[in-house]
Amino acid sequence: KGKLFDRDMARKMEFLYREIESGRFARSLMNENKTGMKNLNARIRTAQYSPLQKAHNSLAKKLSAK
Known part of the structure; x- marks a missing residue:
């Protein structure tokens, strides 16, 4: 655990x-x-909209703004 x-x-x-x-x-x-x-290519397209990719994009945007 952990x-x-x-x-x-x-x-x-x-x-x-x-x-x-x-x-x-x-x-x-x-x-x-x-x-x-x-x-x-189909898997890449699907992964682009995954929750993990969305979290990555959000975090990357925040980090690059600093």
């Missing part, structure tokens, strides 16, 4: 690390590139 990353997050990060280390992530990204980046 940690930034709990066990579930640690497992997800470990999974991602294994994806990168094995080369699966790179192969997936290369395949995505061959097909026009449709999935990645």
